[in-house]
Amino acid sequence: MSKRDIGFSSYLKDFLHNKIGLAGLIILVVLLIFTGIALSVPSHVYASWNNPAAWSEYPEHVPPAWLSIFYPNKYFTTVKLSPTNVSLYSPAKNLYISSITFEFNWSKTLPAYNVYFIISTNASPIEEVLYWTKPDGNTLQINIPSEEFNVPFDLTSIRNNILSYISSITGKTPNIVNSTVLSSALFNSPKSNLTLTEEGKYIVKVEIVSSKQINVSKANILLLGNSYGLMGTDYFGRPLDLGVLLGLPNALEIGALTSLVSVVVGIIVGGISGYLGGNKDSLIQWVTLVFLALPALPFLVAVSFVTQPSLELEALLIAFLSWPFYAIIARSMALSIKSNSYVEADKLLGIPSYRVFFTHFMPRLIPITVAYMALGVPAGILLAQTLAFLGIAPANIVTWGGILDAAETYQAQVNGWWWWVVFPGAMIVIVAIPFVLIGFAVERITLGER
Amino acid sequence: MGYGTYVAKKVLIYFSVLIATLTILYIFTFPVLQEVIAKSINFQVSQFAQSLLKNSHNLNTTQVQLSIEKYRETLIAAYGLNEPIINKYFIQMYNLLRFDFGTAYFIQAPSGSREVSAIIAYYLPNTILLFTTATIIFILIGTIIGLLSAKSRFWEKVIAIIAVIHSSIPTWWLGFVLIAALAYAVRIFPSGGMTSVPPPKNPFDYGLSVLYHMSLPLITIFIVNVGGFAYIVRSLVSSIMKEDFVITAKARGLPDSRILYRHVLRTASPSIATQAILAIAGSLGGSLTTEVVFEWPGVGLLTYIAITLNDLPVILGVTYVLTIVLLIGLFLGELIYGILDPRIKVGE
Numbered sequence: 001m002s003k004r005d006i007g008f009s010s011y012l013k014d015f016l017h018n019k020i021g022l023a024g025l026i027i028l029v030v031l032l033i034f035t036g037i038a039l040s041v042p043s044h045v046y047a048s049w050n051n052p053a054a055w056s057e058y059p060e061h062v063p064p065a066w067l068s069i070f071y072p073n074k075y076f077t078t079v080k081l082s083p084t085n086v087s088l089y090s091p092a093k094n095l096y097i098s099s100i101t102f103e104f105n106w107s108k109t110l111p112a113y114n115v116y117f118i119i120s121t122n123a124s125p126i127e128e129v130l131y132w133t134k135p136d137g138n139t140l141q142i143n144i145p146s147e148e149f150n151v152p153f154d155l156t157s158i159r160n161n162i163l164s165y166i167s168s169i170t171g172k173t174p175n176i177v178n179s180t181v182l183s184s185a186l187f188n189s190p191k192s193n194l195t196l197t198e199e200g201k202y203i204v205k206v207e208i209v210s211s212k213q214i215n216v217s218k219a220n221i222l223l224l225g226n227s228y229g230l231m232g233t234d235y236f237g238r239p240l241d242l243g244v245l246l247g248l249p250n251a252l253e254i255g256a257l258t259s260l261v262s263v264v265v266g267i268i269v270g271g272i273s274g275y276l277g278g279n280k281d282s283l284i285q286w287v288t289l290v291f292l293a294l295p296a297l298p299f300l301v302a303v304s305f306v307t308q309p310s311l312e313l314e315a316l317l318i319a320f321l322s323w324p325f326y327a328i329i330a331r332s333m334a335l336s337i338k339s340n341s342y343v344e345a346d347k348l349l350g351i352p353s354y355r356v357f358f359t360h361f362m363p364r365l366i367p368i369t370v371a372y373m374a375l376g377v378p379a380g381i382l383l384a385q386t387l388a389f390l391g392i393a394p395a396n397i398v399t400w401g402g403i404l405d406a407a408e409t410y411q412a413q414v415n416g417w418w419w420w421v422v423f424p425g426a427m428i429v430i431v432a433i434p435f436v437l438i439g440f441a442v443e444r445i446t447l448g449e450r
Numbered sequence: 451m452g453y454g455t456y457v458a459k460k461v462l463i464y465f466s467v468l469i470a471t472l473t474i475l476y477i478f479t480f481p482v483l484q485e486v487i488a489k490s491i492n493f494q495v496s497q498f499a500q501s502l503l504k505n506s507h508n509l510n511t512t513q514v515q516l517s518i519e520k521y522r523e524t525l526i527a528a529y530g531l532n533e534p535i536i537n538k539y540f541i542q543m544y545n546l547l548r549f550d551f552g553t554a555y556f557i558q559a560p561s562g563s564r565e566v567s568a569i570i571a572y573y574l575p576n577t578i579l580l581f582t583t584a585t586i587i588f589i590l591i592g593t594i595i596g597l598l599s600a601k602s603r604f605w606e607k608v609i610a611i612i613a614v615i616h617s618s619i620p621t622w623w624l625g626f627v628l629i630a631a632l633a634y635a636v637r638i639f640p641s642g643g644m645t646s647v648p649p650p651k652n653p654f655d656y657g658l659s660v661l662y663h664m665s666l667p668l669i670t671i672f673i674v675n676v677g678g679f680a681y682i683v684r685s686l687v688s689s690i691m692k693e694d695f696v697i698t699a700k701a702r703g704l705p706d707s708r709i710l711y712r713h714v715l716r717t718a719s720p721s722i723a724t725q726a727i728l729a730i731a732g733s734l735g736g737s738l739t740t741e742v743v744f745e746w747p748g749v750g751l752l753t754y755i756a757i758t759l760n761d762l763p764v765i766l767g768v769t770y771v772l773t774i775v776l777l778i779g780l781f782l783g784e785l786i787y788g789i790l791d792p793r794i795k796v797g798e
Contacts, residue, residue, distance in 0.1 A: 286463065290470040293780065295772035297738050298753060299475070302769045305482050305762055325728075378617050386620060386739050391757055404623065408743065413630035414641075421630055425623035432618030440610070 011367060014445040021441025024374075027434035035252055038245045046246060049238065049398050057152065058237035059113045059224040060179075061417050067227055073109050077225040081204075086216060096123075098214040102204040102221050106135075109197055111187030114179035116222035118152040119206060125149050127209040130158070132186055135200025140165055140186065155182040162186070169194060179224075232419035234403070235410045240419065244427050246398035251381050251431055254315045258380030261319035263373045266326025271365050273327065274334025275357055285331070292324040296383060297390075304392045311394045318383050326372055330365060337364050367446035374439035378432030385428050400424035456788050464781045471773050472546055476539060479766060483542070484531070486763050490552045491525045551767035556759045557752070566767035570749065574771065576644060577741065577748030580664060581730070584671040589726045592676045596683025597710060600691065609684055612677025622739040625670040629743065632666065639666040642745030667744045675729065682725045686718045693717075720790040727783025 015021045048054035059078065068075040085101040100119065106112075117130075128144040142161040144153070155162065162182045167173045169190045174181050188194040204221060208214055231240035273284035300317055303309070309317060337343065337360060346356045387393060388401025389408070403424040407413075412420040476483070498521050502514055509517075526532055530541040545551075551566035559569040599605035633641035640646070645659045690696065691714060699709045738750030745751065749768055756764035 286467065289463075289467050289780070290474065293467055293471045293773055293777045294474065295769060295776055298765065298769035298772050299478075301753065301757060302475070302482070302765050303478050305760075305765065306479060328728075375617065382618075382620050386622065389620075389622060389739055390742070390754060404626065408626070413626060413634055416630075416634065418630055421623075421626050425620070425626065428620055428623065429618045433614060436614045436617045440614070 011442075011445060015441060018441040018445060020437050021445075024434040024437030024441065027430075028438070031248070031252070031431060031434065034245065035249050038248045041242075041246065045242070046398060047396065049243065049246065052236040055233075055237040055239075056154070057116055057118075057222060058233050058239060059226065059228050060233060060237040061235050061412075061415070061420070062113065062226050062228050062233050063417075063419050064232045065225070065227040065229055075225070075227040076108055076110075077227055079104065079112075079223040079225070081221040081223065083219045086219065088214060094211050096210050096212065096214050098208045098210075098216055100206045100208075100216060100219045102206075103201060104204075104223070105201050106187065106197070107199050110226065111180070111183040111197055112223040113226045114154050114156075114183055114224040115186065116152060116154045116224060117206070118218055118220040118222070119208075119216070120150045120218045121208060121210070122215040122217065123210040123212040125208045125210045125214075127207075129207045129209075131203075131205040131207070133203040133205070134187075134189070135198050135202065136189065136191075138190060155179050155186070166194065231423040232417075234406060234417075234420050235412075240403070240423050243398055243403050244400065244423055247400045247403070247424070247427065248431070250311055250394075250397045250399060251385065251428070254311060254318075254384040255377035255381040255431070255435070257312065257315035258318045258322065258384075259373050259376030261316060262323040262380075263326050263369055263376050265319070266323035267330040267365055267369045267372070269323065270327035270330025271334045271361055272357075274331040275338065275353075275361055277338070281331075284327075288324045288327045291321065292328075294321055296321045297386065300383075300387055301390065301392055304387075309394055311397065314384060314387070314394055315380065318380055322376070322379065322383075326376070329372065330368070333365060333368060334361060337361055367442060371439050371442035371446060374435045374442060377435040381428060381432055400427050453788055457785065460781065460784050460788075464777055464784075468774065468777055469543070471777070472543060472770065473539075475766075475769060475773065476542055479769075482762055483766065486552060486766065487529045487531060489555065490763070491522065491529060491531070493553055494525055495522045546770055549771075551770060552763045554756075554764050555761045557756060557761050557764050566763050569752065569764060570767055570771050573747060573749050573752045574775075576746060577738075577750065578775075580667060580741070580746055580748060581671075583664070584668050584675075585726075585730045587668065588672050588675045588679055589729065591672075592679030593683050593722060595676065595680040597687060597715065599680065599684045600687040600714075601706065601710065606684070609677060609680050613681035614677075616674060616676075616678030616681070619674055620739075621671060621674045622743045624674055625667065625740050625743040628666060628670055642743075644747050663746075667740060667746060670744075671740065679725070679729055682729075683718070683722060686721050686725070687714055690714050690717050720787050723786045723790055724783060727780055727786075730779050 063075065065075070065077045068077065081102045081104055083100045084103045086098065087101075088096065088098045090096050098121070119128075128149055130142040130144060132140040132142065134140075140162075142158050144158055148157050156177075156179055159177060159182055162185045163173060163177065166181075166185045169185075170193050184194055187197050189196050189198045206219070208216075229239045229241045231244060233239050234243075269284060269288070273281045273288075276284075296318070299321060300314075303317060304314075307313070340360075343356060343360055346360070347353075384393075385399060385401035385404075388399035389405045391402075391405055393399045393402050401424075404421065407417070407420045407424075412418075495518060499514075499518050502509075502517060506514075530538045533541075549567045551570075554564045554566050554569060557569055558564055559572045561568060561572075563569070595605060595609060599609045629639075629641055632639045640663050642663075644663050645656065646663070650656045650659050687710075696709060696713060699713055738748075738753060740746070741748045741750030742754045749772065753765060753768050755761075756768070
């Protein structure tokens with residue numbers, strides 16, 4: 001033990017003078033601010049995370065948007081177009097035609113990732129036709145199937161017309177039909193056999209034919225980019241930056257709860273065990289060993305089949321398994337405190353043992369308790385995320401482990417979707433680091449520099 | 451107390467710990483266990499019925515029904531399903547100690563057996579091969595770095611950084627990233643599995659192939675664990691450095707390295723051994739997911755498959771087996787501790 005004073009304010013002063021500890025504290029404050037932001041996200045966003053339909057207007061498995069800074073020709077973000085002209089005319093009685101025109105300039109060497117049409121009217125149309133005019137004047141006519149009226153739809157919903165256009169130009173139908181292939185038909189020049197993108201002004205006209213007066217309530221075209229947001233999107237188009245943010249509160253909660261319970265229980269059990277000694281110590285050590293021998297991961301997996309654990313229950317189960325580690329440490333600490341001469345002196349003076357425990361043991365155990373509480377948070381977070389990675393997580397919450405599980409399932413590593421693997425995992429590390437730093441700083445202050 | 455008495459005492463303690471741990475597992479998994487046993491009985495009855503229908507053509511339907519019912523009742527009695535809970539407990543404990551974990555729902559061992567113990571027996575050696583190799587490597591190198599850091603400021607700084615990494619990186623995630631980088635982007639290492647497909651026939655080539663497939667998981671486990679272990683060694687060593695006998699040795703003018711390796715290391719070795727055993731225990735339990743990422747055909751991958759298939763008997767079996775493996779590890783640790791700690795040998 002160091003010879004410095006025991007007292008809260010002196011610990012705090014030392015802590016604030018410690019660079020490592022201060023750095024940890026600052027990161028923690030930043031994380032708490034983000035937690036506040038995450039908690040203010042409306043609950044329906046959390047609920048829609050596992051619903052793929054909610055993310056259909058987002059580009060699927062695209063890298064982060066900031067890549068466009070490094071590769072301006074290769075990466076671009078989604079462009080939302082508003083109509084430049086909406087006209088309505090009635091060529092005959094009970095026949096109304098609404099024509100919505102969009103115009104945009106395309107100067108990228110790649111076609112848009114996908115094109116999303118959001119057009120809704122008050123009437124149910126008889127017919128809806130799309131005219132896609134390329135810069136060189138070529139016009140592609142696409143008849144929209146009736147089931148797509150008034151519903152946002154993308155290129156895969158209108159693939160038949162586009163495929164016949166592709167085969168009319170290249171002379172063969174493509175083997176793989178995905179949004180990229182379909183989009184290349186809209187953006188690439190027919191002269192180059194649809195391999196080169198045409199740059200210039202595109203005009204898109206949507207004609208809606210109806211028997212009633214048409215009132216267009218919404219008309220937009222999304223030219224989906226091949227990059228999105230800060231962290232890209234996953235296989236379903238879910239933006240990963242949102243997922244990472246939504247995963248923050250529960251990670252912190254489970255880490256804090258686990259560490260609080262397991263460290264307090266462990267230090268009390270271990271401290272008493274080392275303090276009492278003798279047969280009682282042997283008995284407590286035996287109990288500690290029993291819990292130490294339970295393999296955490298399989299045990300939690302097996303138990304989660306009995307009850308579907310909530311977040312709090314999962315934290316308590318993890319704490320139930322991890323307190324022995326702290327008990328072992330606290331016991332050895334207590335043993336070393338016990339060998340000090342002032343403890344022996346108190347015993348000789350006939351001071352009751354509970355008072356000796358509170359005056360000499362607890363004050364010396366509390367700082368180390370704080371240190372291990374901080375160090376215990378990452379352990380809890382890691383175990384909880386590992387469980388989520390195995391597909392065992394409390395229902396209706398977003399976890400980074402769960403996101404990584406999906407990345408594993410959809411073979412993100414094989415497909416080169418590195419952002420899907422790197423960012424959620426890096427968040428586990430980023431959340432763990434401040435606690436580790438704070439724990440190390442407190443440990444160093446209490447045990448003293450060598 | 452000699453070493454023999456010490457061992458005998460430890461054997462008793464560890465056996466009682468085993469029983470207590472299995473009891474806790476039993477209490478926590480009681481409801482699913484009943485379900486597992488009921489399904490297992492149904493499976494065995496249906497197998498019995500099939501063989502009966504195939505082999506005995508001279509029986510009429512009532513006789514067949516009767517013998518099937520009789521068989522079901524003997525099975526229910528054998529598993530103690532209709533008995534009081536205390537009897538159920540003893541039957542289950544007896545079965546567990548005999549490594550009888552029941553029949554898997556879906557998973558089969560390569561031999562075709564659906565016995566959970568046979569399935570685990572096939573996968574467990576692979577897990578032990580990977581994790582013991584990894585643990586031995588990181589403990590050896592961790593001890594060396596820990597000792598070096600007790601001497602030099604530079605190594606101390608390095609250790610602090612890698613100890614932070616140790617406490618904050620999930621092994622499976624690092625594995626994930628390394629696979630993406632080193633197996634798919636730059637094709638240096640295989641992406642997963644234990645041998646190349648098809649496995650080489652020649653035993654030497656086979657061993658080489660296993661080593662090649664093991665290298666990336668080994669690197670991953672090493673990176674994550676070496677810092678934490680070195681940090682533990684460093685704090686053990688630096689606390690011993692303050693002891694009187696080290697100061698005396700310094701006063702006698704002995705060279706630093708001699709003090710470090712002869713005096714300090716010898717005193718610290720029992721504690722290092724204990725910490726090493728705890729590290730093995732921790733790494734085995736927590737790194738099972740590493741196998742999932744590397745498709746290493748061990749118990750972890752088996753557990754993952756069992757989770758996706760909802761194959762409860764396998765999950766329960768894995769939990770029991772890992773408890774036993776962990777206890778054996780801790781027990782061996784105590785034995786090593788007994789050998790290294792001079793006080794036990796002398797009989798203090």
